[in-house]
Amino acid sequence: MLRSCAARPRTLSALRAARGGAPRPARDPGPARRSFSTEKVIHKDHSLPNPSWSKDLRLLFDQFMKKCEDGSWKHLPSSECKVPQRIHSFKTYFLDSKPVKEDQLSQARPFTRSYEVGQGFEYAMFYNEDEKRTVCLFQGGPYLEGPPGFLHGGALATMIDTTLGVCTISCMGLFMTANLNINFKSPIPLCSVVVISSQLDKVEGRKVFVSCNVRSVDEKTLHSDATGLFIKLDPEKSLT
Numbered sequence: 001m002l003r004s005c006a007a008r009p010r011t012l013s014a015l016r017a018a019r020g021g022a023p024r025p026a027r028d029p030g031p032a033r034r035s036f037s038t039e040k041v042i043h044k045d046h047s048l049p050n051p052s053w054s055k056d057l058r059l060l061f062d063q064f065m066k067k068c069e070d071g072s073w074k075h076l077p078s079s080e081c082k083v084p085q086r087i088h089s090f091k092t093y094f095l096d097s098k099p100v101k102e103d104q105l106s107q108a109r110p111f112t113r114s115y116e117v118g119q120g121f122e123y124a125m126f127y128n129e130d131e132k133r134t135v136c137l138f139q140g141g142p143y144l145e146g147p148p149g150f151l152h153g154g155a156l157a158t159m160i161d162t163t164l165g166v167c168t169i170s171c172m173g174l175f176m177t178a179n180l181n182i183n184f185k186s187p188i189p190l191c192s193v194v195v196i197s198s199q200l201d202k203v204e205g206r207k208v209f210v211s212c213n214v215r216s217v218d219e220k221t222l223h224s225d226a227t228g229l230f231i232k233l234d235p236e237k238s239l240t
C-alpha cells in the first residue's frame with residue numbers, strides 16, 4: 001500500500017487534479033515528441049503546491065512567494081529545468097559519448113520529478129540573483145527511505161546537488177558537478193520538511209565553488225552541510 005505525507009488523492013482523477021491537470025487529459029503524444037520536439041512544449045510545473053504538501057511546506061512556500069513580490073527572489077518553475085535547447089547543447093558537448101538509443105532517450109525524465117505525487121521529491125526552489133543564493137524547500141516522501149523512518153542519504157545528496165546546480169546558473173553556461181562533499185550531521189525524518197540554503201562562494205575561471213546547509217524548518221537542527229565544485233563546460237572541448 002502506498003504511503004504519503006499528507007492526504008493522498010484516492011482516485012486517478014483526484015491524482016490528476018492534484019497535479020493541476022484536467023480530470024482526463026488529452027491523449028499523450030508520447031514522450032519522444034513531448035520532451036524532445038523542437039516545437040514549443042508545455043510542461044507542467046511540479047514546483048507548485050499539491051495535496052501531498054505538508055502544512056510546513058505550504059507555509060514556507062507562501063513566505064518565499066511573498067519575498068518574490070519585490071523582485072529580489074524568483075520562484076523557479078520546474079518546467080524551466082528541461083529546456084530543449086539545453087538538452088541539445090549537452091549533446092553537442094558530449095558528441096563522442098556512446099549514444100543513448102532514441103527510444104531510451106524518449107523515456108528520460110528528470111530524476112527528482114520521476115515519482116508519483118507525494119511519494120518522492122517534493123520541492124520548490126527560489127533564487128536570489130543579487131545575493132547569488134538559492135533556497136530549496138524540500139519534503140522527502142516515503143519512497144526515499146534510507147534508515148527506517150528516515151530519509152536516504154543519497155536522496156538528500158541528490159537535492160543538494162540539484163540546489164547547488166541551480167545556484168551556479170547565475171554564472172551562465174552549462175555546468176557539471178565535479179565534486180560534492182557532504183557532512184551528514186543529523187538524520188532527516190521521512191516526510192518532514194527541510195530548507196537547503198545554498199550560496200555561490202567563488203568563481204575561478206571555469207570553476208564555480210558553492211556551499212549549502214540543510215536545516216529543519218525551525219532552524220534548530222542542522223542536518224547537513226556541503227560544498228560543491230561545478231565546472232563550466234569548455235566550448236573548445238568535446239568530452240568523451
Ligand SMILES: CCCCCCCCCCCCCCCC(=O)SCCNC(=O)CCNC(=O)[C@H](O)C(C)(C)COP(=O)(O)OP(=O)(O)OC[C@H]1O[C@@H](n2cnc3c(N)ncnc32)[C@H](O)[C@@H]1OP(=O)(O)O
Nearest residue numbers: 076080081161162165166169176177178179207231233234
Ligand atoms: C532562470 C531559471 C533557470 C532554471 C534552470 C534550471 C537548471 C537545472 C539545474 C539542475 C541541476 C542538476 C544538478 C545535477 C548535476 C549533475 O548531476 S551533473 C552529473 C554528474 N557529473 C558528471 O557526470 C561530471 C563528469 N565529469 C566531467 O564531465 C568532467 O570531468 C568535467 C566536470 C566536465 C570537467 O572536465 P573538463 O572540462 O575537461 O575540466 P578540466 O579541464 O579537467 O578541469 C578544469 C579545472 O577543474 C578542476 N577539476 C576538474 N575536476 C575536478 C574535481 N573533481 N575536483 C577538483 N577539481 C577538479 C581541474 O583541476 C581544473 O582546474 P584548473 O587547472 O583550471 O585550476
